[in-house]
Amino acid sequence: MPSQPPLPHLLTPYISTPPRESLTAVSSVVGATGNWLILRFLYAALTDAGLRGVEGERKRKVVLGLDLARLTERREFAFVDGLSELFCGPTASAPSRAPSQHLASGPTPRTTLPTRPHPGITSLRQPPPPSAGSDGPPQITKDAGQVKRLRLSGNGAAALDALERDITAVIKQLKASGLGEDEESEVSLIVDQPDLLLAATGPSKGIGATEMAEWIIGLQQAATATVATISADSPLIHNASASAHHIATPLETEHAAFAIGLAHRAEMVMQLRNLETGAARDVSGVLRVSKGGAWGQRDSAGQETWEEKEVLYFVQRDGSVSVFGRGE
Amino acid sequence: MSFRKRNIGLSTGADRTPAATSASQPQPERAVSSPTATPGVRPSPDDGRPTTSTGSPSLDNLLAGHGGLPIGKTLLIEENGTTDFAGALLRYYSAEGVVQDQKVHVIGMPQQWGRTLPGLIGPAEAADEKSDKRKGERMKIAWRYERLGEFGAGVAGARAPAVTLGDSSPSSMDDSLAKPAFCHAFDLTKRLTHPSIGNITYIPIVPTNEPLLVSIQKKLQAIIASSPPHITHRIVIPSFLNPTLYPPEVGQPENVLPFLHSLRALASSPTSRVTAMMTIPLSLFPRSSGLVRWMEILSDGVIELCPFPHSSDALSTSGAATSHEEPPQGMLKTHKLPVLHERGGGSDQNIGQDWAFTLSRRKFEIKPFSLPPADGDQEAQSQARSDKMPKKEDLEF
Numbered sequence: 001m002p003s004q005p006p007l008p009h010l011l012t013p014y015i016s017t018p019p020r021e022s023l024t025a026v027s028s029v030v031g032a033t034g035n036w037l038i039l040r041f042l043y044a045a046l047t048d049a050g051l052r053g054v055e056g057e058r059k060r061k062v063v064l065g066l067d068l069a070r071l072t073e074r075r076e077f078a079f080v081d082g083l084s085e086l087f088c089g090p091t092a093s094a095p096s097r098a099p100s101q102h103l104a105s106g107p108t109p110r111t112t113l114p115t116r117p118h119p120g121i122t123s124l125r126q127p128p129p130p131s132a133g134s135d136g137p138p139q140i141t142k143d144a145g146q147v148k149r150l151r152l153s154g155n156g157a158a159a160l161d162a163l164e165r166d167i168t169a170v171i172k173q174l175k176a177s178g179l180g181e182d183e184e185s186e187v188s189l190i191v192d193q194p195d196l197l198l199a200a201t202g203p204s205k206g207i208g209a210t211e212m213a214e215w216i217i218g219l220q221q222a223a224t225a226t227v228a229t230i231s232a233d234s235p236l237i238h239n240a241s242a243s244a245h246h247i248a249t250p251l252e253t254e255h256a257a258f259a260i261g262l263a264h265r266a267e268m269v270m271q272l273r274n275l276e277t278g279a280a281r282d283v284s285g286v287l288r289v290s291k292g293g294a295w296g297q298r299d300s301a302g303q304e305t306w307e308e309k310e311v312l313y314f315v316q317r318d319g320s321v322s323v324f325g326r327g328e
Numbered sequence: 329m330s331f332r333k334r335n336i337g338l339s340t341g342a343d344r345t346p347a348a349t350s351a352s353q354p355q356p357e358r359a360v361s362s363p364t365a366t367p368g369v370r371p372s373p374d375d376g377r378p379t380t381s382t383g384s385p386s387l388d389n390l391l392a393g394h395g396g397l398p399i400g401k402t403l404l405i406e407e408n409g410t411t412d413f414a415g416a417l418l419r420y421y422s423a424e425g426v427v428q429d430q431k432v433h434v435i436g437m438p439q440q441w442g443r444t445l446p447g448l449i450g451p452a453e454a455a456d457e458k459s460d461k462r463k464g465e466r467m468k469i470a471w472r473y474e475r476l477g478e479f480g481a482g483v484a485g486a487r488a489p490a491v492t493l494g495d496s497s498p499s500s501m502d503d504s505l506a507k508p509a510f511c512h513a514f515d516l517t518k519r520l521t522h523p524s525i526g527n528i529t530y531i532p533i534v535p536t537n538e539p540l541l542v543s544i545q546k547k548l549q550a551i552i553a554s555s556p557p558h559i560t561h562r563i564v565i566p567s568f569l570n571p572t573l574y575p576p577e578v579g580q581p582e583n584v585l586p587f588l589h590s591l592r593a594l595a596s597s598p599t600s601r602v603t604a605m606m607t608i609p610l611s612l613f614p615r616s617s618g619l620v621r622w623m624e625i626l627s628d629g630v631i632e633l634c635p636f637p638h639s640s641d642a643l644s645t646s647g648a649a650t651s652h653e654e655p656p657q658g659m660l661k662t663h664k665l666p667v668l669h670e671r672g673g674g675s676d677q678n679i680g681q682d683w684a685f686t687l688s689r690r691k692f693e694i695k696p697f698s699l700p701p702a703d704g705d706q707e708a709q710s711q712a713r714s715d716k717m718p719k720k721e722d723l724e725f
Contacts, residue, residue: 030621030624030625030630030663030664030669031663031664031669032672033669033670033672035670035671035672036671036672083589083592083593083596084593084597085593086586086589086590086593087586087587087589087590193625196585196589196622196626199581199585199618199622200581200582200585200586200589201582202580202581202582204580204582205582231621231622231625233621233625234616235615235616235617235618235620235621236618236621236622239616239617239618248618249581249617249618249619250581251581251618251619251622252617252618255618279681284672285672313672315671315672317374317393319671319672321672
């Protein structure tokens with residue numbers, strides 16, 4: 001099997017340099033998940049962070065999580081764990097260790113901070129190549145003690161504010177530790193599936209699409225560039241529309257409002273979906289990159305180096321990804 | 329866990345050769361060769377992560393080349409209609425856990441449920457029986473069997489020949505013979521009697537002063553945290569959200585989703601070895617609802633069972649290729665497979681396949697589904713059969 005570059009060429013213009021203060025929305029569905037794309041975002045940010053000298057294979061391990069511990073020590077990467085204890089309530093829970101990792105700072109020290117209030121968390125270390133599979137996780141868990149674990153408590157905006165404070169505190173630490181230069185580091189923030197917060201709380205807890213949107217805006221302000229992933233399965237988007245045959249549940253309406261709002265505020269929307277023609281053996285799904293609602297509103301509008309595009313991708317068993325156009 | 333990884337190379341190597349000649353031999357050998365390994369846990373042939381059996385070889389093979397359910401993963405089985413095929417899968421899963429001396433936690437079911445677990449046929453006996461039966465089948469429906477044999481190994485194969493066990497059907501047959509220590513055969517008409525059956529924990533649904541699912545989750549967490557780390561746990565949740573078992577407010581997203589999220593956190597905690605399997609009635613909670621979609625997002629694997637309605641018995645009878653084969657009882661769809669979809673998904677040849685399942689006394693079998701030639705059309709039928717071989721080869725090579 002030909003080995004793939006860690007960052008597929010077709011993808012490079014889209015994920016390598018998210019503009020300042022931008023929001024990128026990545027949508028996924030059950031059969032076409034976005035972890036691989038998030039890993040590429042991470043990779044792009046972290047390799048910019050001065051790891052250029054390292055040879056290819058090594059670089060990829062960075063993406064795959066093996067070196068994340070080291071980067072964490074260097075304060076270039078921080079991981080905020082939204083899986084382990086998010087719903088544990090106010091009382092302390094068993095000392096479970098978090099699958100966590102993270103870090104990254106950049107050439108203009110750019111730091112990546114994936115927040116993953118979602119079970120997908122483990123994905124950061126999930127796709128190790130077979131040879132690395134056995135020693136990856138233990139290495140990572142060594143640092144578990146340093147990882148901030150999110151915990152949702154209380155109701156409504158106050159609960160979200162608490163989470164935001166936790167996350168911005170970590171961002172500030174990263175900014176402050178930027179290689180000793182005078183200026184602050186840039187910090188990229190990856191928020192993985194913030195929609196879980198919305199789905200798992202609901203109106204009865206006073207968290208709706210509006211509160212979530214404000215929460216994302218708050219996080220955006222703390223970070224230099226933000227990437228947020230969201231689920232876009234048909235029931236979550238279309239059930240809320242007036243043409244649906246049954247009455248939408250609050251979960252569906254709020255989710256649709258949040259997802260659509262996010263797309264409107266994003267500069268770039270990357271959608272992952274299944275092939276319409278059914279499963280194929282050499283295609284995992286379709287990636288569509290399109291302009292979001294906020295595209296072109298900044299001063300530098302018109303200088304974007306990317307154009308809208310739809311491509312196919314294929315995730316191989318070793319976790320490498322090839323991206324290609326239809327028919328190529 | 330590097331020590332285990334080294335083990336697999338040795339033990340499969342050792343197992344496979346004798347397996348070809350005698351079916352009963354490999355089991356004791358395996359026990360000797362890997363004394364440190366936990367019973368019922370073996371490394372995945374795909375990437376070496378520890379996996380455990382679902383108690384049903386057919387389902388194990390479906391799980392994206394790992395030959396079992398990877399530790400730390402959760403499986404959601406959805407079933408349409410009023411049948412309880414998914415319940416049978418849960419029983420196999422629980423029985424396998426009991427036999428392997430793993431800790432089984434059953435949520436929302438009384439102790440009687442544990443007494444209805446299927447009786448153990450036993451690994452060796454099962455292997456014998458299986459190979460006999462397979463041989464018999466092979467003579468009569470060679471094309472059918474060949475395809476079936478491939479789907480165990482082929483799952484891992486095709487894409488990445490380097491990591492597979494081998495893509496020829498003989499080796500996959502060896503695997504199934506060497507497997508019994510990992511997966512047992514059970515008889516649904518018998519009752520399981522095993523010394524460790526008393527170790528099953530039942531977590532009843534009783535009103536508490538905190539939300540029901542929160543208290544269940546806390547109990548699970550406490551039990552798992554207090555048991556030694558080498559114990560493997562199985563969490564069994566039959567008929568989740570079924571209103572005859574669960575009070576209605578449990579079905580609210582703000583109750584269900586945090587529970588599933590916590591369950592996932594519990595399962596993926598590196599300090600414990602947990603797998604979970606739950607079933608949900610789709611007739612009450614349709615896939616087209618946002619809630620169920622979120623449950624799928626929060627599960628590592630999602631499998632949907634669509635039993636044929638009773639009226640289509642005629643169809644399903646004719647669906648059997650020969651009179652010796654059980655007619656399929658329904659369709660099975662894989663929407664999401666553990667690990668594979670976490671990685672990005674879609675590259676497994678099992679995805680998008682049409683599967684049919686057959687539940688018989690001794691096994692839950694999953695096979696590729698194909699519509700048979702019209703009944704009575706003997707000519708077409710024999711032609712179809714001879715067509716199959718070349719067709720398959722075209723596809724595979």
